[in-house]
Amino acid sequence: MTDMKRRDVLRYSAAGAVTAATAVVGIQAVAGPGSAVGGEKAAAADPRDFEETYKGKKIKGKHNAGGKDELHINNKKLALTVISTLFIPEDGSEPYVANAYISAVNHYDPVEIDNDKNKEGLKKLAKKVVDMLGDLELSDEAAKAHTH
Amino acid sequence: MAVVRKNFTAMTSAEKTAFANALRQFKTTSANGRNYNWYIDQHITFFARTTDNISHAHQSPSFFPWHREYLRLLELDLQTVSGNPGIFIPYWDWTVSTLPFTSDFLGSVTNGSVSSGNFSPAWGWSLYRSSIATSFLQRRVGQNATRPTASQVSTVQSRTVYDQSPWNSTVSNSYRNRNEIELHNRVHNYVGGHMGTREAPNDPCFWLHHCNIDRLWWLWQTVRGLDTYQPRTGTTSGVVDNNETMRPFGAGRSPLAVHDISALNYSYA
Numbered sequence: 001m002t003d004m005k006r007r008d009v010l011r012y013s014a015a016g017a018v019t020a021a022t023a024v025v026g027i028q029a030v031a032g033p034g035s036a037v038g039g040e041k042a043a044a045a046d047p048r049d050f051e052e053t054y055k056g057k058k059i060k061g062k063h064n065a066g067g068k069d070e071l072h073i074n075n076k077k078l079a080l081t082v083i084s085t086l087f088i089p090e091d092g093s094e095p096y097v098a099n100a101y102i103s104a105v106n107h108y109d110p111v112e113i114d115n116d117k118n119k120e121g122l123k124k125l126a127k128k129v130v131d132m133l134g135d136l137e138l139s140d141e142a143a144k145a146h147t148h
Numbered sequence: 149m150a151v152v153r154k155n156f157t158a159m160t161s162a163e164k165t166a167f168a169n170a171l172r173q174f175k176t177t178s179a180n181g182r183n184y185n186w187y188i189d190q191h192i193t194f195f196a197r198t199t200d201n202i203s204h205a206h207q208s209p210s211f212f213p214w215h216r217e218y219l220r221l222l223e224l225d226l227q228t229v230s231g232n233p234g235i236f237i238p239y240w241d242w243t244v245s246t247l248p249f250t251s252d253f254l255g256s257v258t259n260g261s262v263s264s265g266n267f268s269p270a271w272g273w274s275l276y277r278s279s280i281a282t283s284f285l286q287r288r289v290g291q292n293a294t295r296p297t298a299s300q301v302s303t304v305q306s307r308t309v310y311d312q313s314p315w316n317s318t319v320s321n322s323y324r325n326r327n328e329i330e331l332h333n334r335v336h337n338y339v340g341g342h343m344g345t346r347e348a349p350n351d352p353c354f355w356l357h358h359c360n361i362d363r364l365w366w367l368w369q370t371v372r373g374l375d376t377y378q379p380r381t382g383t384t385s386g387v388v389d390n391n392e393t394m395r396p397f398g399a400g401r402s403p404l405a406v407h408d409i410s411a412l413n414y415s416y417a
């Protein structure tokens with residue numbers, strides 16, 4: 001977690017820097033990052049849509065605009081809950097509030113995911129769950145949602 | 149009977165055995181209308197925002213008093229089921245390196261599983277509502293997080309504001325939220341496996357962990373004042389006020405009702 005957190009913080013600041021640079025060049029914020037690269041390709045490349053193998057398990061993410069993102073590990077559903085929570089970087093930098101996902105499995109370990117800088121968080125969460133499962137699989141209990 | 153909750157490292161081997169056996173007995177025998185799995189059900193139900201639109205157990209000011217009442221009830225039930233009024237919930241001070249995951253106590257771990265001895269299926273421990281498909285209790289100690297250090301604990305303990313609006317997981321200047329995230333969540337993640345899940349009370353170390361959280365809140369109270377829960381009486385929606393009943397506990401079991409542990413038949417050594 002220590003390493004992961006540190007990486008998060010680096011990525012967080014790096015993304016912030018990119019946004020600032022873009023603003024200086026003068027691209028309208030409303031145009032979004034996709035349109036700058038050009039239409040469909042960018043849309044198809046949403047990092048929350050993926051299907052790949054990680055440590056021998058199939059991880060599958062699906063982004064639903066306006067709906068709930070979905071995650072499956074070896075075809076077993078993991079219900080996701082969106083929360084807003086405080087993150088306290090271990091390097092001593094300022095705490096910040098961000099959107100994050102928790103599930104039955106990472107119940108106390110929210111992973112930052114949003115529509116902006118942290119779209120790849122869904123895959124990061126998938127890998128975290130696989131690491132935690134080891135040789136095991138999710139049960140049907142993991143598919144049951146609850147609200148926060 | 150009033151009990152003294154000790155650090156698990158100060159327990160005699162007879163006390164460790166009695167505690168483990170009482171938990172096992174409570175898996176299969178009811179006491180006071182509850183059994184062990186009732187506790188797992190409550191943890192899952194009240195982690196979520198319930199139909200009263202209140203978050204009773206986590207990510208809210210009632211995090212501390214809710215778990216205080218939850219542990220007090222379990223302690224009482226373990227005493228009842230075992231017929232041993234001296235049973236107490238020990239605490240695990242995670243700032244020291246001695247761990248409770250030993251074969252004579254909470255069970256030893258092999259490749260992430262408690263596969264034999266205490267708290268294994270063969271010993272008589274079954275899992276309930278596990279989100280991981282297994283019959284073996286899972287622990288991945290240190291894989292996902294480190295233990296809080298003594299200085300990190302004292303930094304959290306030195307916060308002066310109990311909690312404040314918006315009373316959830318986003319508050320920065322809040323003893324409750326900083327303890328919940330920086331100490332409580334972190335230790336759940338440090339142990340990993342079932343302790344990292346919604347059904348965390350499947351792992352008996354849940355009780356030792358929360359006992360230490362309760363002890364830290366008590367230490368904080370002895371410095372800041374016993375009746376310092378926020379929000380006070382009133383109409384704050386979506387949270388439990390000082391004199392409001394905490395579900396699923398009985399009528400009148402409010403934060404105020406549990407603020408003084410000397411009225412709850414236990415103390416800390």
Ligand SMILES: [Cu+2]
Nearest residue numbers: 332336348358
């Ligand atoms: Cu907990």
